[in-house]
Amino acid sequence: MKIRNKILITGVAGFIGFSLAEKILKNKNVKIVGIDNLNDYYSKKLKLERLKILKKKKNFKFFNVDLVDKKKIKVIFKKNNFDIVLNFAAQAGVRYSYKNPKSYTDSNIIGFINLVDMIKNFNIKKFIFASSSSVYGDEKPFPKSEKSKTYPINLYSLSKLSNEHFANSISKSIKTKIIGLRFFTIYGPWGRPDMMIMKYLIASKKNKKFLLYNKGDHYRDFTYIDDAVNICEQLIYKKFKKKFDIFNVCSSQPLLITKVIKEIDKYSKKPKILKKGRDKADVYKTYGDNKKIQNYLHKKIKFTDYKKGVQRTCNWYLKNHKLL
Numbered sequence: 188m189k190i191r192n193k194i195l196i197t198g199v200a201g202f203i204g205f206s207l208a209e210k211i212l213k214n215k216n217v218k219i220v221g222i223d224n225l226n227d228y229y230s231k232k233l234k235l236e237r238l239k240i241l242k243k244k245k246n247f248k249f250f251n252v253d254l255v256d257k258k259k260i261k262v263i264f265k266k267n268n269f270d271i272v273l274n275f276a277a278q279a280g281v282r283y284s285y286k287n288p289k290s291y292t293d294s295n296i297i298g299f300i301n302l303v304d305m306i307k308n309f310n311i312k313k314f315i316f317a318s319s320s321s322v323y324g325d326e327k328p329f330p331k332s333e334k335s336k337t338y339p340i341n342l343y344s345l346s347k348l349s350n351e352h353f354a355n356s357i358s359k360s361i362k363t364k365i366i367g368l369r370f371f372t373i374y375g376p377w378g379r380p381d382m383m384i385m386k387y388l389i390a391s392k393k394n395k396k397f398l399l400y401n402k403g404d405h406y407r408d409f410t411y412i413d414d415a416v417n418i419c420e421q422l423i424y425k426k427f428k429k430k431f432d433i434f435n436v437c438s439s440q441p442l443l444i445t446k447v448i449k450e451i452d453k454y455s456k457k458p459k460i461l462k463k464g465r466d467k468a469d470v471y472k473t474y475g476d477n478k479k480i481q482n483y484l485h486k487k488i489k490f491t492d493y494k495k496g497v498q499r500t501c502n503w504y505l506k507n508h509k510l511l
């Protein structure tokens with residue numbers, strides 16, 4: 188199959204978008220246009236530093252644009268003949284959906300619909316978008332396969348599930364082939380400061396309290412960033428079999444939060460812990476089945492062992508803590 192060479196990545200200053208762009212840009216035949224609204228949901232300094240790295244590459248162009256701004260998005264699509272579009276721009280986080288629901292309806296619903304409209308109008312061949320493990324909710328049994336029932340329990344997961352349904356229905360009437368990826372707790376260097384491992388490291392470094400919910404009695408299917416990037420990269424170059432498909436992106440190894448904390452403690456001093464009850468936004472456990480994506484890809488993924496992943500994440504943080 189022809190190597191895809193003009194790629195649009197939305198949310199390119201974010202954790203996953205940046206990590207994927209950085210990897211793909213090593214191929215000089217590929218051109219990436221990245222967009223991001225550089226919102227201040229978390230450290231803007233971190234987003235700008237990620238962008239600084241990408242902007243060093245000649246085959247990268249950046250636009251500070253919001254997905255909600257349809258006119259500006261249209262101009263970008265008009266000027267570029269994209270082969271493939273990857274959407275990572277979204278308001279992430281489950282707890283924040285109770286604080287600022289509008290940011291979810293703006294970016295994840297209106298922004299998503301605007302983007303899909305462009306995909307349709309400009310006849311884009313392939314579209315990959317980020318969904319989330321949160322669509323599964325808190326119901327047994329585990330592990331969750333793509334055929335499992337969905338039970339969204341907050342606005343974030345609802346917005347992701349609505350993206351899936353919308354993309355599925357529109358795929359029936361357009362030429363674009365679409366894949367949605369249900370990411371499970373992605374972590375690693377350049378990771379998000381609002382997620383557990385970075386929050387713990389920040390509390391330790393800055394002598395702040397770390398809020399431990401439900402005594403750390405939660406399981407998360409921690410998935411290392413390089414493995415998620417590897418999956419996205421393979422999909423960019425692959426011929427999609429169906430008009431619409433959904434895949435879990437997970438290591439399929441749920442870990443107890445307290446176990447991960449023990450591992451982090453090997454690399455940084457223990458922060459003060461403030462014990463909290465269970466948060467209404469949190470599911471008890473995430474645990475996905477990754478057989479479907481493993482069978483779909485040419486090269487099977489050898490998922491990174493969490494001890495190695497945590498070590499690399501801690502080492503990165505200790506060198507770069509001023510960015511967070």
Ligand SMILES: NC(=O)c1ccc[n+]([C@@H]2O[C@H](COP(=O)([O-])OP(=O)(O)OC[C@H]3O[C@@H](n4cnc5c(N)ncnc54)[C@H](O)[C@@H]3O)[C@@H](O)[C@H]2O)c1
Pocket residue numbers: 197198199200201202203204222223224225226234252253254255274275276277278279280293294298317318319320369370371372373374379
């Ligand atoms: N990291 C995870 O563990 C995880 C898990 C499940 C799903 N996801 C999904 O994967 C995607 C990427 O996640 P991430 O961890 O990189 O998040 P992130 O917050 O680091 O990246 C998202 C980026 O999108 C940008 N953005 C937000 N709204 C925008 C808008 N309206 N227009 C333009 N840019 C906008 C933000 O500024 C940010 O840089 C998101 O859709 C997220 O919901 C991530």
